[in-house]
Amino acid sequence: MPSKPAAPITIDAVYAAPGYLFRRMQQIAVSIFMEECKAFDLTPVQYAALIAIHTHPGIDATRLSAVIAFDRSTLGSVIERLQAKDYIERKPAPEDKRIKLLYLTKSGAAILREIIPAVERAQARMLEPLKPADRKALMGLLTQLVDLNNEASRVPLRAEDALEHLGKGG
Amino acid sequence: MPSKPAAPITIDAVYAAPGYLFRRMQQIAVSIFMEECKAFDLTPVQYAALIAIHTHPGIDATRLSAVIAFDRSTLGSVIERLQAKDYIERKPAPEDKRIKLLYLTKSGAAILREIIPAVERAQARMLEPLKPADRKALMGLLTQLVDLNNEASRVPLRAEDALEHLGKGG
DNA sequence: CAAAGATTGTCAGTATGCTGTCAATCTCAA
DNA sequence: TTGAGATTGACAGCATACTGACAATCTTTG
Numbered sequence: 001m002p003s004k005p006a007a008p009i010t011i012d013a014v015y016a017a018p019g020y021l022f023r024r025m026q027q028i029a030v031s032i033f034m035e036e037c038k039a040f041d042l043t044p045v046q047y048a049a050l051i052a053i054h055t056h057p058g059i060d061a062t063r064l065s066a067v068i069a070f071d072r073s074t075l076g077s078v079i080e081r082l083q084a085k086d087y088i089e090r091k092p093a094p095e096d097k098r099i100k101l102l103y104l105t106k107s108g109a110a111i112l113r114e115i116i117p118a119v120e121r122a123q124a125r126m127l128e129p130l131k132p133a134d135r136k137a138l139m140g141l142l143t144q145l146v147d148l149n150n151e152a153s154r155v156p157l158r159a160e161d162a163l164e165h166l167g168k169g170g
Numbered sequence: 171m172p173s174k175p176a177a178p179i180t181i182d183a184v185y186a187a188p189g190y191l192f193r194r195m196q197q198i199a200v201s202i203f204m205e206e207c208k209a210f211d212l213t214p215v216q217y218a219a220l221i222a223i224h225t226h227p228g229i230d231a232t233r234l235s236a237v238i239a240f241d242r243s244t245l246g247s248v249i250e251r252l253q254a255k256d257y258i259e260r261k262p263a264p265e266d267k268r269i270k271l272l273y274l275t276k277s278g279a280a281i282l283r284e285i286i287p288a289v290e291r292a293q294a295r296m297l298e299p300l301k302p303a304d305r306k307a308l309m310g311l312l313t314q315l316v317d318l319n320n321e322a323s324r325v326p327l328r329a330e331d332a333l334e335h336l337g338k339g340g
Numbered sequence: 341c342a343a344a345g346a347t348t349g350t351c352a353g354t355a356t357g358c359t360g361t362c363a364a365t366c367t368c369a370a
Numbered sequence: 371t372t373g374a375g376a377t378t379g380a381c382a383g384c385a386t387a388c389t390g391a392c393a394a395t396c397t398t399t400g
Binding site: 213214215216240241243244247248251266267268269324325 | 354355356357358359360364365366
């Protein structure tokens with residue numbers, strides 16, 4: 001069997017490339033999120049960080065990075081901005097002078113409660129153009145793919161890491 | 171029928187949210203692209219821009235933005251970097267002093283030919299963990315979704331715009 | 341205990357991405 | 371033709387992202 005001929009170099013190949021579609025879809029998703037949540041001055045990344053801190057009070061920045069799979073360097077400025085908005089506070093850890101523990105403030109907990117419906121509207125809108133069965137199929141495949149590619153990303157997701165600061169991890 | 175109870179506020183809801191999965195997948199895709207193409211000092215965005223200019227020689231920056239659905243502001247610096255690497259050149263348009271036309275240089279055309287195999291390896295790797303039928307299904311659904319959500323993004327894709335500089339457009 | 345090694349938070353540098361603005365220029369209509 | 375409006379490229383400002391480095395600190399090992 002002869003090898004495939006060289007693909008022509010055209011923009012149409014880009015339109016059909018997985019990487020290009022993932023990028024476009026991400027931009028569309030952010031755009032929809034910001035539109036639905038414009039009353040709340042919170043970005044998708046900041047929202048995810050708040051939720052994670054709410055789920056794991058007293059987590060530190062490095063573990064937070066593993067729990068939401070965001071870059072550690074980037075997370076520094078995200079945390080700064082959340083602190084500037086008075087949604088979180090940082091307390092030094094008594095047993096380790098390097099670590100600063102993260103907690104929601106009352107404001108942070110409140111805005112989280114208030115923004116949830118808008119976030120859910122946004123998430124629903126992203127998939128709305130598809131038929132219900134197709135939505136389910138897409139989410140199933142995407143969940144699989146992200147999970148199976150976990151190690152390929154700079155910051156693999158390590159949900160269990162969140163437990164370590166409680167002394168439960170091995 | 172009673173309304174659904176309020177969803178608990180936990181990180182697990184984030185893990186299953188479409189927006190979060192799109193973000194993670196995009197980051198994984200970029201990571202794989204950069205790994206496969208590390209010999210070539212080209213980012214995914216720069217690659218797409220080069221391909222588009224190759225397909226539409228003499229396109230201007232605004233139309234390029236519509237053709238690859240990248241933000242016009244961002245594209246300015248992308249073009250600058252491609253020019254600094256001597257992959258493209260900009261020529262003033264004779265009939266419109268505002269416009270600068272974009273062309274590939276010989277270097278640009280050469281690197282494009284050379285990088286194609288690496289890009290194709292990268293695109294294949296992104297989907298590799300899935301079974302072939304699932305890859306097809308995912309790409310089909312994603313193509314649909316991006317297309318149907320086209321207007322929801324800041325910069326909707328307008329592939330036809332590329333033809334206007336040839337005097338064929340309406 | 342002391343040295344080697346790992347971890348934590350931070351920073352500098354680069355590259356997207358978006359919002360909003362601006363001057364220069366072009367187009368179109370009155 | 372001229373003045374209103376649109377377009378183009380550029381810029382400032384903010385917010386992710388990634389790379390690589392660093393000092394302070396902690397842990398492990400000899």
